[in-house]
Amino acid sequence: ILIFTDLDGSLLDHFSYSFSPAQPLLSLFNEIGVPVIPVTSKTRAELAVLRCELDNHDPFVVENGAAVFIPENYFSSPPAGCEVIDGFYRYQFSKPREYWTDLLAQQEAEFGGEFETFTHLGVEGIRASTGLTESAAQQASKREFSEPVLWLGLDERKLRFIETLREAGATVLQGGRFLHVTGAGNKGKALQWLSEQYRAEYPDSALLTIAAGDSDNDVDMLQVADCAVVVRSPVHSPPEVPHQHLYLSRQTGPQGWVEGVNWFLGAADRPETIDSI
Ligand code: 2M8
Ligand code: MG
Ligand code: MG
Structure with missing residues (x-):
């Protein structure tokens, strides 16, 4: 088993x-x-x-x-x-995190203000949005292959956002709180x-x-x-x-x-x- x-x-x-x-x-x-x-x-x-x-x-x-x-x-x-x-x-x-943070940076033009990345949230923002302790939030911020995103906009726009990222080759997965943007896995x-x-x-x-x-x-x-x-x-x-x-x-x-x-x-x-x- x-x-x-x-x-x-x-x-x-x-x-x-x-x-x-x-x-x-x-x-x-x-x-x-x-x-x-x-x-x-x-x-x-x-x-x-x-x-x-x-x-x-x-x-x-x-x-x-x-x-x-x-x-x-x-x-x-x-x-x-x-x-x-x-x-x-x-x-x-998957490709490394930087590949996905670069791809997300390109989305600012169309979706600016509608999403927040882990990079922008920082340890304090991660702690506040997850309820993790400061040290656990610190560990969570150490991404190697993906970038979690907090969606702030409307639901219809979220679907469009996901579609756009998928067309650009990303895998987008919905976790309990975040969208996870990553590669082939x-x-x-x-x-x-x-x-x-x-x-x-x-x-x-x-x-x-x-x-x-x-x-x-x-x-x-x-x-x-x-x-x-x-x-x-x-x-x-x-x-x-x-x-x-x-x-x-x-x-x-x-x-x-x-x-x-x-x-x-x-x-x-x-x-x-x-x-x-
Ligand atoms: C994030 O993952 C969860 C999984 O469902 C989520 O999307 O809500 C990740 O950042 C993970 O690293 C972190 O430990 C977790 C904390 O809730 O949130
Ligand atoms: Mg999980
Ligand atoms: Mg879970």
Whole structure:
């Protein structure tokens, strides 16, 4: 079993960023060796801190699928196409951040005043719009492959903005609070690439992939996993995910995460009817 999980709004509470309701299940997975792979909008700098707090030693995916990091001695041989960086193998799907900030700067002419980038928000602006602590906001500001954007304008204009960026080659993904502007990767591609690395390492095991997420930027990942847990959000409606094996949690955040993962592991009472979207 491989568990691929979104963080904000899924394993972490949307408001408090706490994962304590999931702690017992995470400890169990650690003990029995079930990998829990964060697949997140967050940066490598944020993951460095969070993985310590979570006591997580598995690979992770940053900035919405823009890059995958695998601890250097995790697999018996280096995965193809990776560079070694700070003790990790890195597989990169996207161009660097500067490419996307340049593209966004070009949008000022048509959309000036309608959006705010992370670069312009700065650490204080990020803190204010996310509720992260100052040091966490600092880590969030260290983007390497993508730029989050706060949309300030009207909804119709937002669609036009997204379309314009897509025509220019960007991938634009809606997170809980921000639009994420990045390159060719998405969470689904990252899941598939990483699953192939596990299959190569364990050719005789039948691997089952479970993915958990709460937002639109998780749909690509939820669709390609064998089992999809949609974690209910306290602030927005669940994303639409065409999937045969889908569970929509009744609870939100980490409680919903535990509920959904347990449901697929057969450890929860099977509800009379499965919630469907
Ligand atoms: C941003 O990501 C979330 C993901 O759903 C969002 O778009 O709302 C990122 O900046 C991430 O780095 C940061 O930790 C998070 C905090 O809420 O916001
Ligand atoms: Mg989320
Ligand atoms: Mg996320």
